[in-house]
Amino acid sequence: MIAKLISLSLRNRYIVLLISAVLFGWGLYSVQTNKVDAIPDLSENQVIVFTEWMGRSPQIIEDQITYPLVTNLQGLPQVKYVRGSSMFGMSFIYVIFEDETDVYWARTRVLERLNSVGNMLPEDVTPTLGPDGTGVGHILWYTLDAPGMDLGEQRAVQDWYVKFALQNVKGVSEVASFGGFQRQYQITLDPNKLTYYKLSVPQVIQAIRANNNEAGGRKFELSDIGYIIKTTGYLQSTEEIQNLAIATNNSIPVRVRDVASVQMTGESRLGIFDVNGEGEAVGGIVVMRYGENAEEVIDLVKVKMEEVAKGLPEGVKFNIVYDRSGLINESVDSIKKTLIEEMLVASVIVFLFLFHWRSALVIMIQLPLSVAIGFILLNAFGISSNIMSLTGIALSIGVIVDDAIVMVENSYRHLADASKGKPWED
Structure with a gap:
């Protein structure tokens, strides 16, 4: 089979050269379009669901958020397993999908299931998807x-x-x-003053929320000019919060500063x-x-x-x-340096031992062509140029060099024997 392939290639040299040129051009294009990174992405195909409920202990987060979400997300298609983690005020759910699953299809299915959670979670708690990284x-x-x-x-x-x-x-x-x-406004309530004025914490919260808002009015025309009326009510300083009225006691307003201290803090x-x-x-x-x-x-x-x-x-x-670009550039430069050094060393050695420039040229053509074909395969399988893949190419260059030296020397010896009239030996 190999003899027939060699014979066919020798009879069709220009076709072989044309195919090699096409592969080399395709390989150069693949090198330019191949995704470059420093380290291979070996992480699992996962979708992260993050839920925040500040001020609650990990046990409450586990019971009221993590457990309901884990049990609800376990029935999704192509899911390998679901992991949950609870900490103070936060819950993380890791939905691990099969490796061949499209990540954006997986995010869509998780989002659909989260929309059906409904009343399973506490009020004002909304789970969100993590970044698509x-x-x-x-x-x-x-x-x-x-x-x-x-x-x-x-x-x-x-x-x-x-x-x-x-x-x-x-x-x-x-x-x-x-x-x-x-930055945030921090309001520290005094429980004794709340009791004295007969106020509750929800009343204070509601008063602040109601006064931190804007509302649109109506339009009116004056002298053929239209005016839009609106109210500007967003709070912009601690003094404005302190002066907010919470309730009225005997026609005297009870303000925030009467029951709490307000400060700008982190x-x-x-x-x-x-x-x-x-x-x-x-x-x-x-x-x-x-x-x-x-x-x-x-x-x-x-x-x-x-x-x-x-x-x-x-x-x-x-x-x-x-x-990370520094490590990426060093990785790419390493493979370039290795390729050039091995091409030169192998060509020089073949030339010194055989004194035949065409044999050295064969090696100089074979190495970059093999690397170019390797990048074509990297693109075909969606593999980026990273430390592991480039290291594999660098190691394979050594094998290619050894193979090229053996084959070129063997072919040169047979051709030399044939020129002297000696029979060809298999």
Whole structure:
């Protein structure tokens, strides 16, 4: 069979060269379009359901949120198993699907089932889907270098400006903020004063909610000009909250400041983010969407960061603390270096031993052609260029070199014997 294939190739040299040229061109295209990442994505095909119910203990979260959701999600098609995790104020459900299941089809089925949960969960508790990323989707971490700006202001810049801008980048699933303080108004009630004024906690909450709102009015015309009437009622300072009336006692209004203290503070934190022991910092984690090209997404994020930096407050700039593109570039450069070195070494050795430049040329053509065909197969099976796949190609180059040297030397010897009139030996 091999002899017939060799004989057919020798009789049709130009067709073989044409096929090789087509494969090499296809391989070059595959190299350019192949998804590049530093590490292979070996995570499970999962959909995360996150539920927040702050102030509740892990046992209550387990009984009233995690257990009902786990039992409800177990009947989905193509589900391998469902895992639940409960902690203080939060519940995480991990729905693991079969490997061949499309991740967006899986997210749709989970969302359909969550819509039918109904009255199984406590009031005002809404489960949400996690980002459509994987466990290795954290491709870039950054902090805000903002000397002279307090942590609350930095977190506000991150949450209300930087985060929204970076989330619009193609291939980004989520930008998770970390560090600093999330500003909020904190109202501390005095139970003795509530008892004295005969008020309850729900009354205070309802009064604040009712006064933190805007309402539209009607339109009226005056001198052929139309005017729209509306009320502006959003609370914008601690003084406005303190002056809100809760009830009336003998025609005297009871205000929030009479029963509570109001202050601007930060939300309770479970930890801090420190950079190089130099103090707290505020920043974000860029999470790549499932199945995207990590190198391309990182480049797009960096371009967007340059654009966003123009709108940051004076003196504020980005500080990238983790960038996977460095490891990606090193991996790609390693395979390039290995390929070039082995091509040159093998060609030189063959040329020195045989003194035949055409034999050396065969090896120099065979190596890049084999690697190009390998990238065609990587694209066909949806495998990215990562440390493991590139290492496999690098190792295979050694085998290809050994095979090429043996075959070229053997062919050269047979051709030399044939030129001297010696019979061909199988």
